[in-house]
Amino acid sequence: MTVAGQTALVTGASRGIGRAIAVELARGGADIALVGRDETALKETAALCAQARPGAAALVIAGDVAERSAVERAVEETVERFGRLDAAVANAGQSVDGLLVRLKDDVLDRLIEVNLKSAFYLCSAAARPMMKQRSGSIVLVSSIVGLTGNAGQSAYAATKAGLLGLCASAAKELGSRNIRVNAVAPGLIETAMTEKMPDAAREMLVQQAALGRPGTPQDVSGVVAFLCSGASGYITGQTIVVDGGVVM
Numbered sequence: 001m002t003v004a005g006q007t008a009l010v011t012g013a014s015r016g017i018g019r020a021i022a023v024e025l026a027r028g029g030a031d032i033a034l035v036g037r038d039e040t041a042l043k044e045t046a047a048l049c050a051q052a053r054p055g056a057a058a059l060v061i062a063g064d065v066a067e068r069s070a071v072e073r074a075v076e077e078t079v080e081r082f083g084r085l086d087a088a089v090a091n092a093g094q095s096v097d098g099l100l101v102r103l104k105d106d107v108l109d110r111l112i113e114v115n116l117k118s119a120f121y122l123c124s125a126a127a128r129p130m131m132k133q134r135s136g137s138i139v140l141v142s143s144i145v146g147l148t149g150n151a152g153q154s155a156y157a158a159t160k161a162g163l164l165g166l167c168a169s170a171a172k173e174l175g176s177r178n179i180r181v182n183a184v185a186p187g188l189i190e191t192a193m194t195e196k197m198p199d200a201a202r203e204m205l206v207q208q209a210a211l212g213r214p215g216t217p218q219d220v221s222g223v224v225a226f227l228c229s230g231a232s233g234y235i236t237g238q239t240i241v242v243d244g245g246v247v248m
Contacts, residue, residue: 001231004029007082008228009074011065011122012092014041016191017141019048020217021089024225027052033059033078035071036092057082065092066113071121079129086133087228088126090119090163091141095193100154108155115159116166123170123181131177137228138174140167140183141220144243147185160185164239171237180236182227187243188214210245 008025012018013034022032026049034042034049039062046058059081063070079085094114096107119140130136145153146160164183171181188194188205194214206214220242226232227240241247 001226001229002028003087003225003229006030006086006228007033007078007084008087008089009033009035009078009085009122009126010089010091011035011071011074011118012141013045014038015045016193017186017189017217017220018089018091019045020221021091021224022058023048023052024218024221025087025228026050026056026058028225028229029053030087030228031057031059031082033061033074033081035061035063035065035074037062037064065118065121066110068117068121071118072125075122075125075129084133085126085129085136087137087139088122088130089139089141089224089228090122092118093141093160095153095156097152097156099152103155111155111159115156116162119163120166123166127170127174127177127179130179131174134178136179137232138170138179138181139224139227140164140181141224142167142183142185142239144185144187144241144247147239147241147247167239168237175236180227180232182232182235182237183239184220184223184227185239185241185243185247186215186220187241187246189220190214190216205246208246209243210248213244215242215244 014036
């Protein structure tokens with residue numbers, strides 16, 4: 001399982017799961033384009049990539065992936081710098097909890113833009129150089145709530161479920177060009193986002209997991225690296241659940 005010699009682009013690479021994915025891919029031999037809004041945090045991720053593999057090239061691209069033009073520019077800059085694009089990981093995401101009847105329009109719109117539209121933009125932009133290469137892997141980072149739903153997370157769950165429909169449709173559309181599209185659906189992962197969860201809700205999720213513990217960003221990044229590598233060359237249109245055994 002190797003990504004040596006590949007070029008990968010990761011959105012939401014400034015922290016958490018996105019940062020872990022970038023470092024994992026760099027360790028495996030890939031050059032990385034890091035995309036997100038926080039340029040300082042992206043530079044920290046770039047430094048970690050260099051630590052993981054001395055000589056690893058990391059291109060920092062600051063921008064809001066909720067804007068199509070920013071995503072298209074990121075893909076163009078990546079291809080200009082590295083000459084190709086082998087893997088694209090749509091990891092950017094936000095979570096805002098709230099009861100369905102109280103959900104504000106601006107919150108709903110922002111979650112759709114960041115969680116769903118940004119992934120659509122990345123699939124569309126990344127497909128162009130990949131079609132010319134006749135090869136590539138796209139990975140969408142969803143969530144188990146996109147499969148199961150969750151009270152108080154109707155908007156977040158809807159956007160994450162939308163990613164699974166995008167995954168299956170894009171896989172069917174791009175498969176003839178040897179472009180694979182898959183998704184991962186993490187459960188409770190130790191990140192800055194999940195630190196805000198109430199203790200009771202957190203403990204309930206831990207108890208539901210067969211492994212009896214929350215996951216780490218590295219638990220997810222290894223699966224993403226597998227989906228970007230040749231070891232998964234006959235896998236497309238699939239969702240791999242990474243939740244310690246909550247959804248069975």
